[in-house]
Amino acid sequence: MPDSPQTGDxxxxxxxxxxxxRYDPRFYDEMFExxxxxxxxxxxxxxxxxxxxxxxxxxxxERAERSFLQEGITFAVYGEEGAQERxxxxxxxxxxxxxxxxxxxxxxLRQRIRALNLFLADIYGRGRILTDxxxxxxxxxxxxxxxxxxxxxxxPRGIYVALCGTDLVRTNDGFMVxxxxxxxxxxxxxxxxxxxAMRAALNKLFRQYRVRAIExxxxxxxxxxxxxxxxxxxxxxxxxxxxxxxxxAYYEHMFLAREMGVELVxxxxxxxxxxxxxxxxxxxxRKVDVIYxxxxxxxxxxxxxRPDSQLGVPGxxxxxxxxxxxxxxxxxxxxADDKSVYAFVPDIIRYYLSEEPLxxxxxxxxxxxxxxxxxxxxxxxxxxxxxxxxxxxxxxxxGPASTPAERDAYAKELRRDxxxxxxxxxxxxxxxxxxxxQGASPRHVDLRPFVLTGHETRLVPGxxxxxxxxEGSLVVNSSQGGGGKDLWVLPE
Amino acid sequence: MLSRNAQGLYxxxxxxxxxxxxxxxxxxxxRALQDRTVDELDRTWARLYLSLGREPLGGRLGSNLDDEDxxxxxxxxxxxDLTFESDNADSIRNCIAAARENAxxxxxxxxxxxWTSLNLLYLGMRDLGVEDIWSDxxxxxxxxxxxxxxxxxxxxxxxxxxxxxxxxxxxxxxxERAQHMTALLDAQLEIFPSARRHVExxxxxxxxxxxARGAYSRLNSLDFKPGPVVDFLVSDRLLxxxxxxxxxxxxxxxxxxxxxxxxxxxxxxxxxxxxxxxDYDWPNRxxxxxxxxxxxxxxxxxxxxxxxxxxxxxxxxxxxEDSPR
Numbered sequence: 001m002p003d004s005p006q007t008g009d010x011x012x013x014x015x016x017x018x019x020x021x022r023y024d025p026r027f028y029d030e031m032f033e034x035x036x037x038x039x040x041x042x043x044x045x046x047x048x049x050x051x052x053x054x055x056x057x058x059x060x061x062e063r064a065e066r067s068f069l070q071e072g073i074t075f076a077v078y079g080e081e082g083a084q085e086r087x088x089x090x091x092x093x094x095x096x097x098x099x100x101x102x103x104x105x106x107x108x109l110r111q112r113i114r115a116l117n118l119f120l121a122d123i124y125g126r127g128r129i130l131t132d133x134x135x136x137x138x139x140x141x142x143x144x145x146x147x148x149x150x151x152x153x154x155x156p157r158g159i160y161v162a163l164c165g166t167d168l169v170r171t172n173d174g175f176m177v178x179x180x181x182x183x184x185x186x187x188x189x190x191x192x193x194x195x196x197a198m199r200a201a202l203n204k205l206f207r208q209y210r211v212r213a214i215e216x217x218x219x220x221x222x223x224x225x226x227x228x229x230x231x232x233x234x235x236x237x238x239x240x241x242x243x244x245x246x247x248x249a250y251y252e253h254m255f256l257a258r259e260m261g262v263e264l265v266x267x268x269x270x271x272x273x274x275x276x277x278x279x280x281x282x283x284x285x286r287k288v289d290v291i292y293x294x295x296x297x298x299x300x301x302x303x304x305x306r307p308d309s310q311l312g313v314p315g316x317x318x319x320x321x322x323x324x325x326x327x328x329x330x331x332x333x334x335x336a337d338d339k340s341v342y343a344f345v346p347d348i349i350r351y352y353l354s355e356e357p358l359x360x361x362x363x364x365x366x367x368x369x370x371x372x373x374x375x376x377x378x379x380x381x382x383x384x385x386x387x388x389x390x391x392x393x394x395x396x397x398x399g400p401a402s403t404p405a406e407r408d409a410y411a412k413e414l415r416r417d418x419x420x421x422x423x424x425x426x427x428x429x430x431x432x433x434x435x436x437x438q439g440a441s442p443r444h445v446d447l448r449p450f451v452l453t454g455h456e457t458r459l460v461p462g463x464x465x466x467x468x469x470x471e472g473s474l475v476v477n478s479s480q481g482g483g484g485k486d487l488w489v490l491p492e
Numbered sequence: 493m494l495s496r497n498a499q500g501l502y503x504x505x506x507x508x509x510x511x512x513x514x515x516x517x518x519x520x521x522x523r524a525l526q527d528r529t530v531d532e533l534d535r536t537w538a539r540l541y542l543s544l545g546r547e548p549l550g551g552r553l554g555s556n557l558d559d560e561d562x563x564x565x566x567x568x569x570x571x572x573d574l575t576f577e578s579d580n581a582d583s584i585r586n587c588i589a590a591a592r593e594n595a596x597x598x599x600x601x602x603x604x605x606x607w608t609s610l611n612l613l614y615l616g617m618r619d620l621g622v623e624d625i626w627s628d629x630x631x632x633x634x635x636x637x638x639x640x641x642x643x644x645x646x647x648x649x650x651x652x653x654x655x656x657x658x659x660x661x662x663x664x665x666x667x668e669r670a671q672h673m674t675a676l677l678d679a680q681l682e683i684f685p686s687a688r689r690h691v692e693x694x695x696x697x698x699x700x701x702x703x704a705r706g707a708y709s710r711l712n713s714l715d716f717k718p719g720p721v722v723d724f725l726v727s728d729r730l731l732x733x734x735x736x737x738x739x740x741x742x743x744x745x746x747x748x749x750x751x752x753x754x755x756x757x758x759x760x761x762x763x764x765x766x767x768x769x770x771d772y773d774w775p776n777r778x779x780x781x782x783x784x785x786x787x788x789x790x791x792x793x794x795x796x797x798x799x800x801x802x803x804x805x806x807x808x809x810x811x812x813e814d815s816p817r
Contacts, residue, residue, distance in 0.1 A: 069615075070608050072596070245596050258600040263494050271812065280495045282656060282749065282807040 016050050017057060021433060021440045028170055029442060030095050030432035041098045041490060048205055049093065054439070061092050061435055064197040073193050073251055088190055089483030091434045094198055095445060095465050096209075099492040102461055105175060108359030109166055109449060110457050111349060116180065116336050117453065118352040120160035124150045124332065134351050135344050139368070142419075143341070144389055145183075145334030147297060149304055153321055155330050156228055162328040162453050163221075163292075165464075168359070169446045170430040176360045178427075178446060180345070182337040183329060184294050187464035188450045189252035190484050192217060192259075195462065198486040211488040214462035218259030220452055221292075225260075227454030228326045229289045236289035238262045239279060241270070243295050243311045253294050267295070272315030277325045290326045291316075297331045305331075339388040339422045340366050362427065368419035376423040377414065380407045383423040384474075385414065398474060400426055429474055434467055434485070444468045446476050447487060461489035493601070498660045499808040500598035504591045504610075505645075505664035511587035512641040513672050517543075518574055518584075519634040520700050525567055528693065535683055536697065537570060543672070543679035544582065548573070571630070572622035584637065585617050601657055605647050613640040659745040663803060666745075667796055670738035674793040676701065677725060677735075681782045681789075686718035695721045702733035719779035726789075727770050735792055739767040742799065749807070759802035766795045 023035040031042045038046040049057070068074075068087040097105075122129050123140055124147075130137045140146055165185030167178040195214055199206055222238065229236035242253035244266050257264035269279050270288065278285035293300065299309040304317035319325045335341060343364040346357045365372035365383075376383060380399050387395035397410045414421050431442035449463040465487040466476035476482040517540050524536055541548045548570060575584045592614040599607055617637070625633040645665070652658045676698070684694050695716035699705040702725055712720050728734045743763045750756035769791070777784055 070611060071604070072599070072607065072611055245593070250596075254599045263497075264600045265494060266496065269494055269496050273812070280810075282493050282495055282498045282660075285812070 015054055017052065017054070017435075017440050018046070018050050018433070020438050022442070024431060024442055027428050027442070027444070028172055028430040030170070030430055030445065032433075042096050044208060045094065045096060045205060048202070049440075057092070057435065060201045061090075064090050064092055064201060067197055067200075068193065071193070073190070089467075089469060090194055090197060091443075091467050091469075091483055091485040092198065092201060093433050093435055093440060094202070094486040094488050095432045095447075096488045096490065098490050101175075102489045104358065105168065105449065106459060106461075108175070108177075108357070109451050109459065111353065111355060111358050112166065112177065112180070112345065113161060113164055113451050113453055113457060115349040115352045116164075116182065116345070117158060117160055119348045120330075120333060120336055121155065121158040122352075123335065124153065124155075124160075129348070129351055132351075134347055135341070139340055140335060143335045143338050145297070145332065145338055147332030147335075149317065150330065150332040153330075154323060156230065156323075156326055157455075159228060159328075159453050160330040160333050161336070162224055162228060163450065164329075164453075165448045165450050167446055167448050168463075169362075169427055171428050174360065176362050176427070177345070178362060179339070179342060180337045181448075182333040184296065185448070185450070186249040186252055186294075187448050187466075187484075188217060189249075189255040191448075191450070191462055191464040191487075192255070194464075194484050194486040209488060210491050212461040212491055214460040217450070217460045218256065220458050220460065221256065222260040222262070224452040224454035224458065225290050225292055225328060228328055230323050230326050231289075233289060237279075237287060238290045238292065239265045239270075239288050241265055241267070241291050241293040241295055241313075243267075243299070247294070249294065256292075262292075267309075267311045267313050270313040270316070272313060272319050275319050275322045275324050277313065277316060277319050288325060290328065292328050297334065300327070300331060334389075339364075339386050339390075340368065340419075343422065362424050365423045366419075367414065367421040367423065372423070373414070373418045376421070377411055379423075380411060382426060384426055385410065385421055385423045387420055388422055389420070396475075398426070401473070426474070429468075432465075432467070432485070434469070436471075441471065443471065444474050444476065445485070463487045493656045493660075495808045495810075497598045497601050498656065499804075500594045501601070501657050501660040502664035502803065502808075504594045504598070504602075505661045506668040507587045507591035507594065508610075508641050508644060509665045509668040510582060510672065511584045511591065512638050513669075514544075514574060514582065514584045514587065515634040515638045515641075516701055518571060519631050519638070520697050522567070522571075522631045522634070523700075524693075524697060532691065532693070533567075536694065537566075539676075539679045539683045539694075540574075542682060543676040544574075545675065546580070546582070568622065568626060571626070575625075576620065576622055585620075588614050588617060588637075603647070603651050605651060606644060609640065609644045609647055613637070613644070616640075656749050659748045660807075662741055662745040663749075666738040666741040667800055667803075669733065670735050670742065671793060671796045673702065673725065673733060673735050673738065674789045674796070677722060678786055678789045678793070681718075681722075681786055684718070685782055686722075686780060687782070690716075690718055692716045698725070702731070704728075704731055704733060707731060722785060723774075723779065727774050736767065736770050739763055739770070739792075743767060756802065756806040759799055759806065762795050762799055762802065766792055 023029055023032045031038055031046065033039050065087060068090060074087050119129065129135055130140060161182045163185060165181045165187055167181065168175050169178050192214065225238045226236055238260070239262055240253055240257045242250060242264055244250065247253070254264055263279065265279055271278055271280070277288040279288050295311050298306045299311040301312045301314060301316040302309045303314050317331070320327050343361070343366055346361050349355060349357045365376055367373045367376055376385060381402070383399045385397040397406065429444040429446065432445045433440040434443040445465055445467050447463040447465045449459055452458045465485050467483045467485055468474055468476045469483050521536055521540055524533060537548065573580060577583045578586070580586065592610050595602060595607055595610050648661060680698055684690060695718060696705060699708050699716065699721060704724060708721065708724050724731065725734055727736045729736050729740065731737055743760065746756060746760045746763060750760055774788065777788070
């Protein structure tokens with residue numbers, strides 16, 4: 001920021017962080033209820049931040065970024081040259097969620113994951129929901145994420161999804177689930193790293209707000225994984241299976257292994273012998289009981305899935321079927337977070353739990369239906385269109401932000417394989433203040449809480465809050481250049 | 493401990509030790525640039541390259557000119573070759589990058605402080621070229637880099653739990669040190685045979701490379717003669733850069749890790765045999781007989797190479813059939 005001449009004691013108004021903040025009534029603002037009027041629970045934060053000199057805030061931002069680089073909190077964006085090890089952008093202005101709001105989110109998530117686990121057990125078992133005609137059979141059996149190999153496999157306690165990271169957005173109509181990530185959700189380390197950086201930067205405020213702790217996530221994760229062990233073992237051997245240092249989320253794998261105090265293994269560290277999985281240690285082979293895998297289904301076992309996989313362990317699926325090792329999440333969970341199955345989750349909740357969904361879904365048009373396809377094609381510039389099997393913001397068209405040429409090209413693809421697409425209205429995602437060159441400015445945000453399921457369902461009161469760093473942008477995915485900020489959940 | 497983690501720790505310290513040694517060689521050579529003749533410099537460059545088993549860039553060394561500009565141009569090119577050359581697998585930067593890559597693989601078993609110090613060392617060097625460090629104080633770069641490397645080992649010393657991981661870090665460090673010290677002594681005797689009239693500075697600089705000049709002067713004299721200098725660097729048990737010292741540390745770390753892994757018995761025996769021969773046979777040698785001395789160095793060097801193979805085969809890449817379950 002350029003030096004401006006000081007006149008007397010008067011502080012020029014543009015010096016304060018929120019001086020140029022423009023409250024936008026079209027979107028729910030996480031901090032303000034009107035221009036320059038912070039919400040009740042944000043008032044103290046606002047006071048402190050607004051009272052800080054711009055240099056202080058800039059220094060805080062710089063410290064956070066430097067600590068990320070030193071720690072190696074990085075993320076690789078595929079397909080981008082020289083993108084190896086870019087730090088994940090952090091925004092230092094925290095977002096606050098009050099106790100009542102969090103409570104309703106938490107109850108909604110517990111309900112949702114319970115239903116999804118029952119759903120997975122059903123479709124890999126008797127398939128009642130399909131024979132009852134609640135969901136089209138071909139949508140499930142034809143889904144590339146449906147693993148026929150999982151039919152009839154006994155999954156301990158029916159816990160297919162032990163870990164999930166659900167993306168929630170707040171709109172003018174309240175919270176909605178944007179997607180369920182039920183395969184290998186990532187981001188939890190960024191949640192903890194953001195917390196670490198913010199705790200250092202705003203320690204006093206932390207105490208003042210009595211922000212609820214999330215640092216015990218590693219303990220909960222380990223406990224959850226222990227509970228999945230195939231036999232009643234006092235101290236099961238748990239490992240975290242990573243594709244290796246070149247994976248975009250390697251930092252997280254390393255971080256979680258260290259938090260849990262378990263070995264971080266790659267495929268080549270493991271082998272299957274007589275139906276059991278072993279890892280290669282300096283004192284010989286050691287039996288492995290639970291594998292928290294961060295490797296996709298396709299690459300888990302070259303004998304069962306993709307034969308060209310270098311990341312997996314030959315025979316792993318065999319050992320799994322025998323019940324000698326537990327893989328979390330179970331193979332084949334991706335079918336439940338397929339974007340067309342997503343549209344049925346409210347029905348799934350009603351079907352298995354006989355309850356009304358506590359968290360709303362986003363209105364979704366399945367392009368497999370001719371009338372929905374027509375509707376989508378007619379309204380491309382007002383819709384968000386997604387490919388059903390993709391995640392991470394890949395293969396997506398954001399209508400209002402697209403050019404006619406992009407829409408034409410996309411429409412062509414869409415017509416070729418309609419069942420592969422869904423469309424949703426453009427959401428009025430809530431905004432939160434983020435630090436920009438012009439001081440605080442509203443940016444769209446979402447949040448991803450992490451839900452663990454073992455003997456019981458557990459979650460820490462926190463989430464990875466993702467930020468679309470580009471003004472007006474709705475895309476928050478880290479892989480698309482989004483960033484993160486700390487989320488503070490307040491006690492009752 | 494996971495085999496791959498043990499292997500990672502072993503290679504972190506091997507690469508860092510190698511980088512540190514490279515820095516020390518260049519630093520001492522650079523110091524010589526200030527007051528030695530072109531002729532003398534040629535020979536110390538030759539010692540340096542021979543000890544690293546590398547051909548100098550552009551072939552044979554040997555400036556026939558009494559031309560100081562030429563001498564500095566040479567030094568510039570050679571420094572670049574040893575420090576930043578990407579095709580030189582053992583260049584200082586490549587070694588540090590390799591150490592850091594290994595550290596990235598095993599980050600969950602090393603502390604944050606160890607990682608951060610290594611990561612910063614790497615980040616600080618990643619984008620440099622010889623033109624960035626070439627100045628009146630080029631030596632500083634090499635001194636600072638060595639400091640950072642020692643900083644890493646210092647953090648390890650003061651923070652690591654003394655389990656197997658620690659001992660693999662020690663093994664890598666001292667296997668590497670024993671190897672480069674034998675290679676350095678061998679190159680010294682090749683370039684400066686002890687029968688020939690010796691120039692003291694050639695032997696003083698050898699001691700300097702091994703951080704041994706002060707101790708040597710205190711214990712012996714200010715007379716830097718081939719026989720006593722070689723003896724000191726090979727067999728002194730208290731000198732941290734002597735071969736004997738390295739072997740002792742290798743043996744004691746092997747003692748710990750092989751408690752769990754009898755496959756390594758052979759490696760222990762090998763290290764013990766070499767150490768014993770330095771204790772009992774070495775003192776009886778004829779100090780003037782370079783051939784015999786170099787044969788002994790060859791034995792040590794071979795033993796180190798075999799040790800490395802033993803460690804790899806018994807801990808990292810063993811056959812499944814050989815493994816107890």
